[in-house]
Amino acid sequence: MKTRTLFAGLILGLFLFTGAQAQYKVGDVVSDFSLKNVDNKNVSLAQYASAKGFIVVFTCNTCPFAMKYESRVEELNKQFSSKGYPVIAISSNDAQAKPGDSFAEMQKKAKAEGFTFPYLYDESQTVAKQFGATNTPHVYVVSKEDGKLVVKYIGAIDNNADDASKADKKYVAEAINSLLEGKSPAVTATKAIGCGIKWKKA
Amino acid sequence: MKAFFIVCIVFFGSASVIQAQEIRKISKSELSEILKNPSDKLHVVNFWATWCGPCVKELPDFQKVVNAADNQKVDFLFISLDFPSDAEKKLVPFLKKNNYTFSVCLMTETDYNAWIDEVDQAWQGNIPATLFFNKARNVHHFVGEPMDKPQLVKTIQTLL
Numbered sequence: 001m002k003t004r005t006l007f008a009g010l011i012l013g014l015f016l017f018t019g020a021q022a023q024y025k026v027g028d029v030v031s032d033f034s035l036k037n038v039d040n041k042n043v044s045l046a047q048y049a050s051a052k053g054f055i056v057v058f059t060c061n062t063c064p065f066a067m068k069y070e071s072r073v074e075e076l077n078k079q080f081s082s083k084g085y086p087v088i089a090i091s092s093n094d095a096q097a098k099p100g101d102s103f104a105e106m107q108k109k110a111k112a113e114g115f116t117f118p119y120l121y122d123e124s125q126t127v128a129k130q131f132g133a134t135n136t137p138h139v140y141v142v143s144k145e146d147g148k149l150v151v152k153y154i155g156a157i158d159n160n161a162d163d164a165s166k167a168d169k170k171y172v173a174e175a176i177n178s179l180l181e182g183k184s185p186a187v188t189a190t191k192a193i194g195c196g197i198k199w200k201k202a
Numbered sequence: 203m204k205a206f207f208i209v210c211i212v213f214f215g216s217a218s219v220i221q222a223q224e225i226r227k228i229s230k231s232e233l234s235e236i237l238k239n240p241s242d243k244l245h246v247v248n249f250w251a252t253w254c255g256p257c258v259k260e261l262p263d264f265q266k267v268v269n270a271a272d273n274q275k276v277d278f279l280f281i282s283l284d285f286p287s288d289a290e291k292k293l294v295p296f297l298k299k300n301n302y303t304f305s306v307c308l309m310t311e312t313d314y315n316a317w318i319d320e321v322d323q324a325w326q327g328n329i330p331a332t333l334f335f336n337k338a339r340n341v342h343h344f345v346g347e348p349m350d351k352p353q354l355v356k357t358i359q360t361l362l
Contacts, residue, residue: 064253098255134326134346159313162285169313191318193283195254196328196347 023132026188030142030149033127035090035120036103038110043088043118045149052084053143053152053179055172058133060093061109062100063195066136068161070113073137076157076172077117085141085176087117092128093136097198128197135194141175141185152179155190225282225289225297230311236279237320242338244276244361249321249331251283252296256348257330261302263351267358268304276358280306283329322346334361 024030034044045054057073059066077087093101103121110119122128131140141153153175158167175185228236239245248264250257261280268278284293289308297306311317318327322344325331334343334357341361349357 135328138326156315159315161314162287162312190315191325191327192314193249193251193318193327193329196256 024130024140024151024154026151026154028151030140030151031130032149033130035122035127037118037120038103038107038115043120045088048086050084051086051144053141053149053176055080055085055087055176056131056140056142057087057089057157058092058128058131058136058138058140058197059089060091060098060101060136060195060197061105062093062098063136065161065192065194069137069157072157072164074113074116079173080176081117083176083180085179089115089117089119090122090127090133091119091136092122092125092133093198094125094200095123096200101198125197125200134197135192136197137194138197139172141172141179143179153185153188156192156194159190159192161192161194225293225306225308227286227289227310228281228307230317233281233309233311233317234320236307237333237335238337239277240337241277242336243274244334244336244341244358246276246278246358247321247333247335248278248280249283249329249333250280251329252288252292253284254329258296260330260348260350261300263349263354265302265304266351267354271358275362278304280304282306282308284308286310286312334358336361 030045032045034042037043048054055076059069059073073087073089081087091101091106095102099105103123106119106121133140137157139153139155139157140151142149143152153172155171157170157172158164159169159171160167169187171187171190174187178185236247250261252258264278264280271278282293286308293308314327318325321331321333325344325346328346330348331344331346332349335341343357343361345357
């Protein structure tokens with residue numbers, strides 16, 4: 001029985017593993033990417049020569065969790081872009097699975113909400129896979145060190161999705177404030193419930 | 203601990219009769235107890251929410267499997283991650299409308315980082331997610347993606 005269970009576990013594990021992607025961990029160096037913004041111009045991290053780092057947010061139009069955090073993402077950009085940490089928002093959802101996540105719908109959303117940050121379309125889903133993003137919203141705080149972009153924090157924006165005023169742990173803001181003071185963030189990784197990124201059917 | 207589990211099951215087992223008026227709310231510590239259940243059964247714990255499209259989509263298949271399962275050997279629990287403020291206006295009507303008879307609890311601890319790792323270290327918090335475990339036989343298997351009926355049946359058969 002035990003052998004059977006172990007064997008089954010191996011098979012199932014193998015099955016799951018083939019679906020898993022290489023993903024960044026805290027301390028890893030991020031490779032640049034180039035994705036189409038809602039204004040039809042491509043954006044890459046290298047274009048931000050004076051940035052100290054980035055708040056990379058994997059998000060989307062349709063996930064109720066992502067929607068709850070929309071205004072908080074906007075606030076993060078307002079608070080930190082002038083300090084050298086702009087928000088780069090990326091939607092990787094398969095628009096065939098979720099028509100509300102099409103590029104045209106992203107353009108509408110960015111306009112309606114007046115996003116002050118780029119909202120990029122990861123149509124091929126390669127950037128989400130490169131980062132190892134699984135959820136929306138899923139944040140990666142990266143910081144420049146000797147010209148390299150190093151992952152400093154991965155996870156949630158704060159600890160209360162439903163009500164921003166009740167969030168007493170503002171993970172992303174605290175991580176960046178530490179980085180701005182030349183310190184390492186106290187919390188480098190958190191997890192949160194969220195919608196899974198809608199992957200294309202293989 | 204066992205008593206709680208039985209209460210949960212009895213309560214929701216009769217839910218179809220009493221037309222689920224209330225959802226059992228669980229805290230972080232109650233979830234910990236559920237996850238430590240030592241009984242020699244395969245415990246299937248599904249994490250879902252009414253706002254989660256793929257979760258809602260897989261529930262009819264789960265209900266079929268619940269109906270056909272030997273409850274001496276397999277135990278199901280569906281933990282809703284709906285926002286607690288949505289319980290009455292979304293969760294209860296949803297369960298009623300779909301005539302779901304499986305056991306549902308509502309997670310009230312929304313500081314997710316405080317408990318996600320207890321379910322499975324590899325889980326990033328995306329739902330649907332389903333945990334299969336039997337502490338008595340050292341079985342722990344986590345699926346962090348939607349499952350259809352054949353996958354679910356096969357997984358249960360393999361782990362029993």
